[in-house]
Amino acid sequence: MRNRKNFSFYSFFTCKKKYEFIEGMLLILPAITVLFIFGYFSFIYAFYLSFLKWNYITDPVFVGIENYVRAIDELVKGISGAPWYEVPFFMGIRNTLIYTIIVVPIQTMLAIVLAAIVSSRIKGSSVFMTSYLLPGFTCSVIIALIFIYFFGQRGFINYLLNQIMPGFGYPDWLYSKNLVIPAMAIVAIWGTSSNLAILFIASMQAVPRDIIEQARLDGAGPIRRFIHVILPMIKPTIVYAIIVGMIGALQMFDLSFVMAGPQGGVEYSGMTVVLDIYRTAFLQLNPGYASAKAVLFFVLMYIPTLIFLRKHGGGLK
């Protein structure tokens, strides 16, 4: 009946289809153009640049895979123990990996704990929530500048550590070769766990109440309920948080730029990969070599992450 009545409308509609295509394309065209130029075109262009020897001014020279050979050579030399000033790329990769290994597990666990506290519905949990979430929205540079004061020789962190463990001493964290990466890691954990907690709060709220009630009736205490009921239910969120955390940690730039300085700190102890690429491209004016490093790091680090995401992130939705 209805179909019959609307028959004329549908035929009207099909003949308008061409217009819908044109209109639809016109509406997405500006966004698509911008995003494709700054995304896909730049990506291909980076690949092209990585085969050039260039300094932005003179005519570029095509050098084949020379830049890649140089980058890999730097890595090999670094592994076999070359002095730090010869191998910034290796130092960057080493520091970034150490940083990622420290940051990702701790920030994920902390975020879960924070979310559990907020979701426990005890008195004041909304106050807790507000205070936990604020750092996640604050500018990373502002956070870094706040913490630089705390990490100073006579700063709050040294004071606190000496209260807990007398005899810790008063090191200058940012100028100490072994402490600058842990200092950045602490700042990053503080900020990112706050951000990730939001995800866990949301996914814990989505756990059906009756399953938890049932577990309680079966005699499971709060800790067992948490480990055996809630944790399995939020597993997709944990996978997602680990991946987002890894992607973020591997690209860390702001904190090392502010806390260790644009030159990578004492003996490159605060150098990260992205900071090294930045220096190569914009301070040493070598866009070809910088692009080669970027493409290499992208392949080395990102493809495993993406494969992991494809495999384990599928349950998300």
Next chain:
Amino acid sequence: MKTRRFYALITFMLGTLFLLVYTLPFIRSLIVSFMTWDQASKIPPDWIPNPFTLENYMKLFRIELLPRWVMNTVLYGLAISLSNVFLGLMAGYSFALLKYPGRDIFFNAILALMMLPMFVTMVPLYVILVYFKLIDNLVALPILGLVSVNTVFMARQYFLSLPREYFEAAKLDGASRVRIFFEIALPMAKPLILAIIVYQFLGAWNAFFLPVIVLKSPENYVYAQGLNYAFSRTWYVEYTPIIAGTIIGSIPTLVFFVLFRRLLIGGIVIRSYRR
């Protein structure tokens, strides 16, 4: 019942401990911003400013470029808010409510860009800006931020969540799609527009990576970059004015957080549900 109260007490204590961990840096900074540098670097730390001084804020505002940094950031935020609202709404509407061949391919191509890290594209972007003579030009930042993948995604999800009946009814009444966009979609998109503006503004305020690459002379800096620049020249002399600067820098975040808490939290949750 007893164990339950025991667990509640443990949770409360743990919660309070973390409350201190996550708020103390801000509170300590606020207190220290009213101290002299001599008092601020005391061990054990003092908690009450004595003498109470506004000198740090005065010194901060004596940086001639500070108003410019704030203005640059605000302009940057306004520009990308505006362009993101326009381009994002257009694209989101088209992706959500129109049907045409190639639509989903384009949408997935845009979503995939989310996985493309900035460090790969930064050198080419710089070269493009060099070509158009936009290096050290404040206009370069809004051009790079004209529209973000996030905005398009958010707009599409929002239009998909609206009841389709409104649009079907208007179509049956013979309204043109242009009219449907302006008279039905746009008035219903007010929450979306607000969300885009809040996100882009906060994004501009927190931006650092792109400004560091693009802007060279201090008078063009954005606030965070400028504060870092001021810091790099005063370290070890006196840090308290920089602390005052971090307090000023946290104010917009705090205001946005208080006003739009649900919006900000909701946005992060939505983003995690895309594939």
